[in-house]
Amino acid sequence: MRIVFMGTPEFAVPALQVLVNYSAIEVVGVVTQPDRPVGRKRLLTPTPVKEEAIKHGIPVLQPEKLRRPESVEELRELQPDLIVTAAYGQILPKSVLAIPRLGCINIHASLLPRYRGGAPIHHAVMNGDTSTGVTIMYMAEGLDTGDMISSVELAIGDSDTTGTMFNKLSAAGAQLLLDTLPDLLAGRIQAVAQNHEAAVYSPNVSxxxxxxxxxxxxxxxxxxxxxxxxxxxxxxxxxxxxxxxxxxxxxxxxxxxxxxxxxxxxxxxxxxxxxxxxxxxxxxxxxxxxxxxxxxxxxxxxxxxxxxxxx
The missing domain is CATH 3.10.25.10 (Formyl transferase, C-terminal domain)
Known part of the structure; x- marks a missing residue:
């Protein structure tokens, strides 16, 4: 099974590790954000996902804009059966969603439809929620609107911050992916549509x-x-x-x-x-x-x- 993984921050690294170690899968490519200047010295720094991919000798693509025709063609040439994303940082256009025969799935750090968008962990903690979770869903053209495949709930304790929940949800997302892969690859998934009327959005913090x-x-x-x-x-x-x-x-x-x-x-x-x-x-x-x-x-x-x- 040929897999392309898309992700950028440390949150996505455990999920990539799950795919690399899964015997029925070959990760044929990783897509991540371009290297960015970091720190006072503005040193050009690779993303955590890129660093992990290099460790395993996986080809890395870093398009500035994924929707550009040349970027879409690079992905198509990898011939993925499935695309897996986790905190990639760009919305996948229809041209990319149509490439893999098994579709595109996303590991999202909330219990959808609550906290669609780019900062679900921040908003869950700032709003005083006592629990949150991870949802794996099929990707659609809308923002986190796709049908849900699986989910897991985690408690938010008094001592938790966005930082501690980031780590907990990252690990939970990787484990959920591992638990979901057998049914996904065997075509046994019964996805559930989201209740769009109950959607809550979590834009990046202003x-x-x-x-x-x-x-x-x-x-x-x-x-x-x-x-x-x-x-x-x-x-x-x-x-x-x-x-x-x-x-x-x-x-x-x-x-x-x-x-x-x-x-x-x-x-x-x-x-x-x-x-x-x-x-x-x-x-x-x-x-x-x-x-x-x-x-x-x-x-x-x-x-x-x-x-x-x-x-």
């Missing part, structure tokens, strides 16, 4: 969604901070300086009389800030141009006092 609005309840801000960790990070401003907020204690809801954003206490546990409902205790933050540090360490440096207001 800069506005990163900013902390202290008038919101403390529990909502706690979820926001978890959902934006490890990237891009929630932030507030103080004295015109941007402060990234990386972690907070889970708050207890209670009404407070202080103006939202006001520092009401400083201790070894962190910086306590009034919100629209309850107190949020910041435990780790990062001043602009510096490394992340314990909030108490930042406050006890002498610059931050009770009564200070974050904006």
């Amino acid at each position: 800069r506005e969604q990163e900013r902390i609005d202290w008038s919101r309840p403390a529990i909502s801000l706690w979820n926001q901070v978890r959902g934006l960790n490890p990237r891009p990070g929630a932030y507030t401003t103080w004295n015109g300086e941007v402060l990234k907020i990386w972690s907070c204690d889970k708050p207890n809801q209670s009404e407070v009389a202080n103006t939202p954003g006001t520092v009401v206490a400083i201790s070894e546990q962190g910086i306590q800030v009034a919100t629209g409902a309850g107190i949020l205790t910041i435990t780790e933050l990062q001043p602009a141009g510096k490394k992340a540090m314990q909030a108490a360490q930042f406050a006890l440096g002498g610059r931050l006092v009770v009564g200070t207001t974050f904006v």
Whole structure:
């Protein structure tokens, strides 16, 4: 069985490893995003999926635009029976969807139709969901609209962030692919259509969604901070300086009389800030141009006092 795999970030690597190690499959090509400049030195860096493909001697294609005729032709020449995608980063055009005889399937990090789109893990954590999951689906021309093949549900715990769920869902997606492949390759799949009326979208996180609005309840801000960790990070401003907020204690809801954003206490546990409902205790933050540090360490440096207001 000839397989082409499409993926880009670390999330997709375990799924590629499953395919490489599956005896009934030959991965004849990998498609990933072009190398991009990374870091302060802007070094041109291959994607994690490309690095994994090179380890196994698999040919790699990196089209800037997959829908270009020459890119489609390169794929057609590989003669895949099936295309498997995971966080590839481009929508597959109809010309590509029509190439493999068994179709194209996608490993999506949510329980569809909830959280279609590019940031399903971020939105699940930011919205305070207590569970999410992975869905394997047939790909269609719409955004994550195809019929569902299989799924698995995972809990989101209080200590989870987008980063920890990224790792858990990556592993779960690879295992789900391994469990689904026998029926898929044997033609025993009974796919189920999505309820499109129940669809919830999760577009990429905007800069506005990163900013902390202290008038919101403390529990909502706690979820926001978890959902934006490890990237891009929630932030507030103080004295015109941007402060990234990386972690907070889970708050207890209670009404407070202080103006939202006001520092009401400083201790070894962190910086306590009034919100629209309850107190949020910041435990780790990062001043602009510096490394992340314990909030108490930042406050006890002498610059931050009770009564200070974050904006």
